[in-house]
Amino acid sequence: MLLRLLLLICAPLCESIELLLIVSPSPPIEGKTMTLTCKTQPPPQKLDAKLQFRFYRDGRPLGLDSNSLPEFRIPAVRKADSGSYWCEAKITSIKFKLSRRVQIAVHRVPVGNVSLEIQPPGGHLMEGEKLVLVCLVTGGTGDIVFYWYRGARGLSLKTKTQRSMMATCEIPAVRERDSGQYYCTADNGYGPSLSELVSITVRIPVSRPVLTLRAPGAQLVVGHMVELHCEAQRGSPPILYQFYHENVTLGNSSASFGGGVSFNLSLTAEDSGNYYCEANNGQVAQRSEVVPLNIKGRRTAKDAVRSIPNPVPQESNYFNSQAPEELHPDYENVNIVSGDEVYSLVYRVQQEQPSAAESPPGIHPGDTDPSAIYSRLKKADLTDMDYDDVM
Secondary structure, three states, X not given: OHHHHHXXXXXXXXXXXXXXXXXXXXXXXXXXXXXXXXXXEOOHHHOOOOOEEEEEEOOEEEEEEEEOOOEEEEOOOOHHHOEEEEEEEEOOOOOEEEOOOEEEOOEOOOOEOOEEEEEOOOOEEEOOOOEEEEEEOOEOOOOEEEEEEEOOOOXXXXXXXXXXXXXXXXXXXXXHHHOEEXXXXXXXXXXXXXXXXXXXXXXXXXXXXXXXXXXXXOOXXXXXXXXXXXXXXXXXXOEEEEEEEOOEEEEEEEEOOOOOEEEEEEOOHHHOEEEEEEEEOOOOOEEOOOEEEOEEOOOOOOOOOOOOOXXXXXXXXXXXXXXXXXXXOOEEEEEEEEOOEEEEEEEEOOOOOOOOOOOOOOOOOOOOOOOEEEEEEEHHHXXXXXXXXXX
């Protein structure tokens, strides 16, 4: 009896109520707040009954239970929230009124203004450093798929999906092969948008250089020219080389295309000591091992010995020929210093027998073996002569 009485009482009221579902904003934008309002005609305050409202999407209720508020809010609506919506107004526990269904499509904003930034900035890294590739978008809603590529052919490095305007890709320790051009793309369902190309250069730190001394003879004496050569076997150019003598800088030079550099030094008595060089291409300077240099004084006739060249050169500074314009000199002298005496060894170059008038001093036509004649001179006679004049 009570149920029938309730139906009889609310029947006129139910027939008089009209429900209308309103969506704001329309259309809703992904990531923004969407508000659903269940509007009654006439307004609830003009009705004698207290209404309870509930909202549905695709047949499933939104929220835990009905309440007296005619609104329902979704703080950050998603593309997946698209569907068929309606609202319900309960008049009694057994009597309710439904609105018409409204098809709601959540709009997604395409990504735009995609850019690629690198850390550290500048695009120049040393081998072993960490490289961070940051892909940024200034527009776009919803889940965004980020892609990173290297090279003109687009070698895929990484893919990441997240609801963010920024995503990162890291290379913990770059190698020389990681040099090249990079770009990223972003896509949230409307097709990928590409960033500009960014160039990355990976430089190799210099290895420990090797210092080499290049001298004209086994013994170094004052006046000799010595070449100091410094070279690092590994390292990206340009490489700056510096030369040191006892921690004092001698000079520096840069190698722009690989290889080492040289520094020429005319030796003095003060140049004995320790030498080393440094190589630096922008990270940490590498120092070579120390090379000692021992310089002796100028040679004198008393302590110098010159060995006989073998074979005898065809041209020499020491000619006994009477006519300098002759093409084939007759004799060549090589001096030997030994102890207190100086010997002059004379080699015959031509085979024909010279006349007495043409014979050099100290050589007589009557000698039986003119091919090797030793002329002995007392060293005391050379006291006023420099040994270089004899040589």
